[in-house]
Amino acid sequence: MATCTVPTIPDKATTGDSLYGPRACWQAFIDWAWYAHGFQKTYWDDGFGYEDCCNTDLPLARIFGAMWLLNYSADDYWNEEWSNNCLHWARRYVRDQINDLRSLCGDGTKIAWAGSGRVELYLGCFYQKDCAGRAETLLHESRHLGGKSHDANFPAGSVFGEGKSGADSTWGYEGAWMYGALYLWWFYADGRRTTTALRQAARQRANLVIDNAFATHPGFTIA
């Protein structure tokens, strides 16, 4: 068992926690999210938020906020048919894939890990990413659970480490990076119940992924 400390908490207005935190502090939603994603109490108590699940200083409320964003950002969010766009079905894909969700300390920068139906989220996810970024992480890791590993090395100049493994070969590979970027892109383009600034932040992050996470640049950028 590791022990860690809550790092500097970014301004909650800029991360969306002041917007999504109160929305997610809704018992019916908490009940649903808890079971739909297989939260394990053992991994969310001892300071991670189980005892204070609406406190957005703590990991649990911060992931609940991201899940609220993931579930309600499409105008007609109830229309989650696979034939619809990613903004609609991402929530369905995530809850179908994750059946064991845990929070752990990590090393302060690690974001997440996925395997065997389980996703582990680390402090970096809760405190280095905004709400949309955390939602993207859930989708990215879910794609790994869906059986798609990264298949390439990062290209020259990549911020993720030139020449290191962990990239996707192409956009058409339909890997975890594509899933994440596509979700952020849709959130920017058509996200509802959110703000202009949060959508702009999503656009910047999606462009970073498009530029740096594919061995072959997809050849487009977000208008």
Place this chain on the structure above:
Amino acid sequence: MANESNSAPSASDALHRPERGRPRPPDSPARTLLGNFFAAMSGDGDDADDQYRRALTDLRKHVDLVVVEIARSHSYCNARDYPTRWAHVHAASELRHPAALPFLRNLILTPIPPEESPDPHSFSTVGEETILRTTAVEGIGHLAHNRADAIEALFEALRQPSLSIRRAAVQSLLASPRGRKLRARISKSLPEEQQFLLDLKRIDVRDVPQIKNPERHLSEAGRRGGIAPAPSLLGDEAKTESGNQAPRRKE
């Protein structure tokens, strides 16, 4: 169904909350305006966009003071607090005023510190620093429509050793009124292997290849799914299970 059992895990961690006092820049009218803008960035309700526009208008009315405050407040940020730092850069960019140019240009020309993350695939400090700078480049791009010094700042951005910064600068230059005439100069400023940046398409998400039938990308267990969608926003009763009860919100 998820979480059918809640057997003891192999290891769980504990998280402590430190008592800390964050250094804050001194209060000032400009700081109040900036704080109002940050709050409006996360505004709620039907008038959230109006709140945001009003807060931005107030910033623009006092642009000279606000630019100084943005720079000062940004310098107080924890270097790793990227969301808060991004909010400052976003504010400076949204001013769309030449007074913001020195702050934005200075950020772009500040070398990106070496990667601090042992696993940049998971989290990259270089990536976060890059997002700050691409946002700044686009802020300068707004000024490049009628200012030669903004155009020159974008060419300075092209000299930064970052694909994303160069991509943002190329896009901003090409979008300026002189974009077509600048194309040859942009080309000369780019290394051979990055000439493709000139031909990137700025497109709408509806025009990129989507994922056809993502259901086929579910694992076998995922296909069994069967978990109900989130409750409607009007509120439905959610099912609960014994043994792993969801936490209770504080009244």
